[in-house]
Amino acid sequence: MDDKVVINSxxxxxxWLMLGCTVFxxxxxxxxxxxLANVNFRLPxxxxxxxxxxxxxxxxxxxxxxxxxxxxxxxxxxxxxxxTSYVWVSLSSPIIFPNDFMNGWKxxxxxxxxxxxxxxxxxxxxxxxxxxxxxxxxxKQLGESAG
Amino acid sequence: xxxxxxxxxxxxxxxxxxxxxxxxxKGTNKFSFFQLLKSKNLWMGLLLYCVSMIVYVxxxxxxxxSVIYPIASTAYIWTTLFSVKFLGEKMNPWKWLALSxxxxxxxxxxxxx
Numbered sequence: 403m404d405d406k407v408v409i410n411s412x413x414x415x416x417x418w419l420m421l422g423c424t425v426f427x428x429x430x431x432x433x434x435x436x437x438l439a440n441v442n443f444r445l446p447x448x449x450x451x452x453x454x455x456x457x458x459x460x461x462x463x464x465x466x467x468x469x470x471x472x473x474x475x476x477x478x479x480x481x482x483x484x485x486t487s488y489v490w491v492s493l494s495s496p497i498i499f500p501n502d503f504m505n506g507w508k509x510x511x512x513x514x515x516x517x518x519x520x521x522x523x524x525x526x527x528x529x530x531x532x533x534x535x536x537x538x539x540x541x542k543q544l545g546e547s548a549g
Numbered sequence: 550x551x552x553x554x555x556x557x558x559x560x561x562x563x564x565x566x567x568x569x570x571x572x573x574x575k576g577t578n579k580f581s582f583f584q585l586l587k588s589k590n591l592w593m594g595l596l597l598y599c600v601s602m603i604v605y606v607x608x609x610x611x612x613x614x615s616v617i618y619p620i621a622s623t624a625y626i627w628t629t630l631f632s633v634k635f636l637g638e639k640m641n642p643w644k645w646l647a648l649s650x651x652x653x654x655x656x657x658x659x660x661x662x
Contacts, residue, residue, distance in 0.1 A: 407578040408637040469585065472577035477632035478640060481570055482625045485651045488658050507661025511654045518650030525643030 412475030412526040419471035420483040426464030428490035432498060433457035479526040485515050555612035559620040562604035567627035569597030571635060578636075618659025622652045 437454025471480050489512050496502040576590025585591050609617055625648055632638040 409578060410637070410639060469573070469577055469582065469591075472574050473582070476638045477570065477574045477636060478629045478638045478644060481628045481632075482648055482651050485622070485625065485655055488655055492658055505661045507657050509661075511657030511659075511661060513654075514650055514657060515654035518647045518654060521643060521650065522647035525641060525647060 409476055412479045414523075414527075416471040416473075416475035416480055417483065417523050417526075419467045419474070420480050421486060423464045423467040423471065424484060424487040425490060426460045426467065427484075428487045428494070430457045430460035430464060431487070431491055432494060433460055435495075435499070476526065479522055482522060483519055486519050488512070489515050551616055552612050555608035556616065556620055558604050558608040559612075559617055560623065562601040562608065563621055563624035564627055565597050565604065566601035567624050567631055569594040569601065570624075570628050571631045572597065574632070574636065614662045615656075615659040618662070619652065619656040622655040625651055 433453045434457035437449075437451050437457055440451045441448045441454070468480075468484075492504065492508050492512055496504055572590050573594035576585050576588050576594070579590070580588050605617070605621060629640065629644075629648060633640055
């Protein structure tokens with residue numbers, strides 16, 4: 403365990419990178435669904451259609467953003483942000499695919515996820531500022547004892 | 550009736566996926582971005598992601614989305630527990646509330662799908 407690195411704060415940048423990651427992975431899912439509509443499984447070469455291949459590019463970009471984000475924050479804060487992809491997919495899918503639809507359950511789910519992910523971002527900044535407060539007061543105490 | 554086997558499959562898949570995430574996160578803590586691309590951590594993590602993806606697809610062929618989604622979202626719980634146990638991260642009540650909310654939200658979307 404000598405290589406153990408403890409990261410106990412999360413930068414805002416990391417949270418934005420994770421949100422970017424969910425946009426790209428959602429785009430990847432939609433492109434795969436579009437691409438799969440063009441695939442005839444008896445002709446494997448039909449898998450090489452543009453939307454399907456672009457889906458991999460989008461997923462790769464999203465994954466890269468997740469790696470960059472992981473360097474700058476806590477896993478327990480960053481990973482659950484992935485749930486935001488349910489929001490993007492639920493909202494955009496009915497626009498692209500005529501058979502898809504929104505309903506009360508989905509709207510409620512989207513709303514609950516947005517509130518929860520915001521709370522997660524807020525909770526990590528809250529603990530950080532409390533720790534900064536602790537450091538501030540200990541510096542003050544040091545100053546007082548020196549004076 | 551909810552079928553037991555797909556439920557267990559998804560539970561297993563979510564644990565495998567969370568393990569993959571933990572291994573990748575350990576890699577990002579240890580290596581620079583370009584070192585990471587050549588590291589065992591990244592490729593082992595990706596392999597575990599592939600396994601969990603295959604397990605999810607298998608389960609989805611046997612059970613409804615409204616059952617699969619909530620169980621798959623337990624991956625967020627496993628990842629959080631792993632990050633406390635293996636990465637020394639700290640939780641607070643707000644984070645637990647947010648995590649529960651995310652699972653409720655995913656469950657609701659599963660119900661509507």
